Amino acid sequence: MDKEIKKLFLESFHIKNDAKLIPFSGYNMPINYKNGIIKEHLATRSDCGIFDVSHMLQINIIANEQTTKKLENIIPLDLYNLKIGKSAYSFILNDNGGIIDDLIISKIINNKDQILYYIVLNASRRFVDLKVLSETLGTTNLINTRNNYSLIAVQGPRSRELLSNIFPEIMKLSFMEIKNLIYDNFEILISCSGYTGEDGFELSIPNNIVTQLVKKILSSNEAFLCGLGSRDTLRLEAGLCLYGNELNENINPKEASLLWTIPKLRKNKMNFKGAIEFINKNPNKNQKIRIGILSLNQSIPRNNNNIYNNQNRLIGKVTSGSYSPTLKKPIAMGLVEEKYAIIGNKVFIESRGKKEDSIVVKMPFVNHNYKKY
Amino acid sequence: MTKKYTKDHEWIECNNDIGTVGITNSAQEQLGDVVFFELPEINKNVKKGEQVGVVESVKAASELYTPVSGSIVEINNELKNNPSLVNSDPENSAWYMKIKLDDLNELNELMNLEQYKDMIK
Structure with a gap:
């Protein structure tokens, strides 16, 4: 595996803008800029935040009957009926139904009239994903990695108005729709999605023009x-999973509380990898399930903190925890035994030796603000 | 009295045998937005280097260690309501405790500003 820390195409731009860079998934990534995490978080909830997420793996795969059939074996979606211009959230599953990676897959048509799958996957899973996908397709030739494209997320209630000044075509783009647009003679993919819970867009932009385009978006002030x-704090408030925290190869979509992403047709036919391990299967008594937790104290639950029931028995672990800048309270997600996954149930999170009163709550912690037209 | 610094990124400034203690500017920069202080117990006798509290930022929790031995005489309750004060004024109004020193000689074992700056370089 390649251990060298890679640079984002926009790294020098980030440094000029006072980014604090840390290594993450093999890339030197901005963790925050000079205003800090909380102000950035609140700016995204109230106005518009711009995130460089170019570390993520972006690939194209020709969409035809063969590739669709093969991909459906590991991705539990109805890809055949996915319309051009639509996106869906799903995962790559292993034989046990464990999640190899989570992803967003879209069906697009390029300017050569080719129909393609455009898939965005996690940077940390790049090598595994490419290996599994090429094994599934029987060749590496069908996978085209978009190496010369940055991925820029523009998120927040003002993002639509701001972006449509540059791209009027996106004004009526609904959540999980995607468009291929021409800007300055370059093709840009704009999907109405993101990972903050806000209305927003992700732009796959050729590196030749990404600097000027990001500057243009920022120039609105x-x-x-x-x-x-x-x-991370935005996605946690939105109740969204992070690979490596909530999701891994030993967690199936049922345990991750993500069964809703699998269409009925696929659940009924159970014709994908690992389906038999979690669809219509009676859970064993130790089966864990993902929940949202609100801490009733000030100390912040952190990844891997133990969760106890009121009899002082270990029932699970925190998978993500942080301070919620919107709610001004500590929040967390965790995996606990299914019988404790009841809204309103009291649980105890161990933090620095103390067991803090906490409560199982409905997610998202902060309502989604997705737009449908 | 001049400020002294510890390798745990804390500062102490003494007035006779009462030391005012806080975390350094470099420490708050590393932590980022601070959202919670678990402050020391008042009247507690502590030994140099003992953990007396915790500071939590959005990113991480970090322990507070007393730079000297002594008895804790005052804590800064302002930090309970306004923990982010430590981001804006770490080496002044955002002190977290005052401690009555057992042994003023312990101060000699701490770093001066120049030595501390060298350490964080």
């Missing part, structure tokens, strides 16, 4: 550069 720190 209503958009703010944001780093991975606030992206």
